[in-house]
Amino acid sequence: MNGITLxxxxxxxxxxxLAHHLVTVAERHRTEHEVHHVATDLARWSREHMRRxxxxxxxxxxKLGDPPEHSSDGVLATLREKASEAVVHRPEPGLLLLRDLRELHVAAAENSLHWEMLAQAAQASKDSGLLALASSCHPQTLRQMRWTNTMIKHLAPQILTSL
Known part of the structure; x- marks a missing residue:
């Protein structure tokens, strides 16, 4: 196994x-409409990155391993949705949202670093296909990071000062 393979x-x-976590966050914070819709859209980007x-x-x-089984996702999604509706007016959901956004940001940042490493390795090995892949996908990962950062900047003052 070489470095590019790794x-x-x-x-x-x-x-x-990241795609799985984005979907989980979208379901958990269904009552926060912007979070729900944007996280769902950003998860599509990560799934497209996976495909490519x-x-x-x-x-x-x-050879990639088999994708994880998601046989109980429907039940878990329903439970997360009901839980998000039940606790919408308590302060804890805000702290949970901040934690989720932080974790999304860190996961996207990690992917961003790997996209950068792949691009550099592709450039060094003159692999135009991998370079095109990284050049196409990495900007979307940077956008995922910008969204989480913006949401944290916007929500943190409200949530943290209202406790």
Whole structure:
């Protein structure tokens, strides 16, 4: 296994985790409409990154593990939705939202670093396909980071001063 292979696998796993976490946050904070809708849209970007990374992995002979089973996602999604509705007017949901946004930001930042490493390795090895992939996907990851950062800046003063 070489460094590019390792980076492709790590990035695929990171995008999968980020997509899953974005969907979880969207469901958990369904009553926060902007969070719900934007997180859902951003999860689509990460799923598209996963698809494109899987294609790149196949072209480079990298075998990815099977995707995780999601047999109980429907039940869990319903529970998260009902919980978000039940606690909408308590201060704790705000703290939970800040924590979720922070975790999303850190996950997107980690992916951003891996996209940058992939781009640098692709450039050094003159792999135009991987460079095009990184150049296409990395800006969306940066956008995911900007959104979480903006939301934290906007919500933190309200939430933290109202406790």
């Amino acid at each position: 980076t492709l696998r790590t990035l695929h796993r990171g995008e999968r985790r 990374l899987a294609e790149a992995c196949a072209e480079h002979g990298v």
